[in-house]
Amino acid sequence: MGKELKLMKGNEAFAEAAIRAGVDGYFGYPITPQSEVMEYLTAEKPHERTGMIVLQAESEVASINMLYGGAACGKKVMTSSSSPGISLMQEGISYMAGAELPCVLLNVVRGGPGLGTIQPSQADYFQSTKGGGHGDYHTIVLAPSSVQEMYDYVELGYELAFKYRTPVMVQSDGAIGQMMEKVQTGDQKIRLTEEEIIRNCPWATTGKTPNRERNIITSLNLDSLVQEKHNIKLQKKYREIEAVEVRFEKIQCDDAEFLFVAYGTSARICLKSIQILRAKGIKVGLFRPITLYPFPKEPLYKMVKNVKGILSVEMSAGQMIEDIKLAVECKVPVYHFGRMGGIIPSPTEVADFLEHQFIKG
Amino acid sequence: MADTITKAEIINPENLVYKKTSMMTNNVLSYCPGCGHGTAHRIIMEVIDEMGLQAKTIGVAPVGCSVLAYDFMNIDMQQAAHGRAPALATAIKRLHPEKTVFTYQGDGDLAAIGTAETIHAANRGENFTIFFINNGIYGMTGGQMAPTTLEGMKSSTTPYGREWQRMGHPLKMTELIAQLPGTYYVTRQAVHTPVSVRKAKKAVRTAIELQQQNKGLTFVEIVSNCNSGWKMTPVQANQWMVDNMFPFYPLGDIKVDGELVKK
């Protein structure tokens, strides 16, 4: 299937991208506001389009462990969920990070804690970027702020996941998951053959043949020295990811005296807030992290000398602000503005906060 | 001539009648002396060997005493999170329908923390085989009560014996599984005597053969001992198993050809 221009929901774009990226298996469990991913996949009959398997699991716990099994065989596997479901998956994500297995996960974030709300939120920043489960690990976290990026980050996600043998999280939110925008799709990729998988993933459990040793996928090392060595290896990988894979976008930053730092839906709101403030002569720009992990520390630090202050805008009580403060070493004032409980802040209230609380406050 | 044959003449490859299969590695088993896990591992691997399936088999090891099964089974294997082996195996088999896939799980793993995964994989009729080792106790963590611990049986968390009023009933997981339409072959075996080992091996072979015919989930329970957890010698433990476990967990086929066996 060739390139197409389509009007799609963010969740649908993600699902279509999965089919076109040649994903082998999707394993999911319904939860608002991301259920359209599996609904779209089942309606599209990907088993006929590409041979992709789609299975509705009995729980998020089962889904992530299906990914754990599928990824061990070198297959491209995927799941999607929303905050409470991702919390349930964290043990499995930790296992996959420990066993160094690639996969792409979508978190369409909703308000918490607990059952919280089904409305958009960004309160899973800590959960996604700081490991989330047990042990020393990270997942690469990509934050789309448009439906097009929901589509694009599927393929980017797999590229990174297989390059580093690590789970990759696409961290969206209820607004981007549900909104409709135009999407430019890519071409249909063909799923890898068994021979290609064996060549690309010599570590995978594809069946022991006489010409190689057994492949064992495990995160267990009862010998502490071996486990420490494994941890050092993982940390080396994370340092490499931090050095090479940082992604961000700068908008109207050249002359900016103040900076918004925001991702996803918040970043879109800040674009309008910038217009409001610039109309009043306040020079504001937007620094948008695309990789929440690795956080773009260096690029942000380089901008500190030119700005008077930074406002972190997040649909949370203030989580990313910790990384911003660490990145800029508190050389300029860093404030947080956010709404919680599933409320999307208006551009005016963001602009007002910067103007009245931050600059004049 | 017959009376003069020497030991050295008998110990000769052409006279070999039994040898540990090469599908078992040469690592020393991490199990306690007399534990049935070793025998259960071996008969599964003998079947894989005899059917020539090494290059086509993917095994899933659980959390529990057999967490290190991949150190002993000479095939590609993956270690699962506690209770989740059937979820892993579901994906492995669906993504590799031509492979032989099995999970190897203890009673805590399969019948407590992994009940949901076990029942749903069975109910979906996933085409893999579950080997369920039931010794009525959590061995690895030091002998705590398992879902399968018998009424009155002592464990480190039922030091005065399991009372169903406070601790619930022992769970007959295999009978429960057999009720589900997705299962095709469900049997309960043991490995404490040469006869039972031979029967159990036959059941293992049947299960793997049926898996190859895509008949649905095949399930082989092996009632086994835990002499360390039960605080007995291996020989005593096997006798205790015969006297106490078998009356509650009777050996034999429970479901054959997709039909419950009428008793």
Add this chain to the structure above:
Amino acid sequence: MALKGEIVVDIEKCKGCEVCLAHCPTETIAMVDAVNGKGYHYMQDIHGKCTGCTNCAVVCPDGVITVYRVKV
């Protein structure tokens, strides 16, 4: 015609569990007083009456017994 067997026990891997003993039809096997490197008594054919029936090997949890048999 009779069957004559020999067993070879991987002494260092025998854990002395004694599960095999009761299943020997000729009661030819027994634990020996000596111990292996791990301190376990190990099993041997001490009476030379082995028929190569393989019972001990089949039931051995650690798979340490290899069996040979000839017709005499």
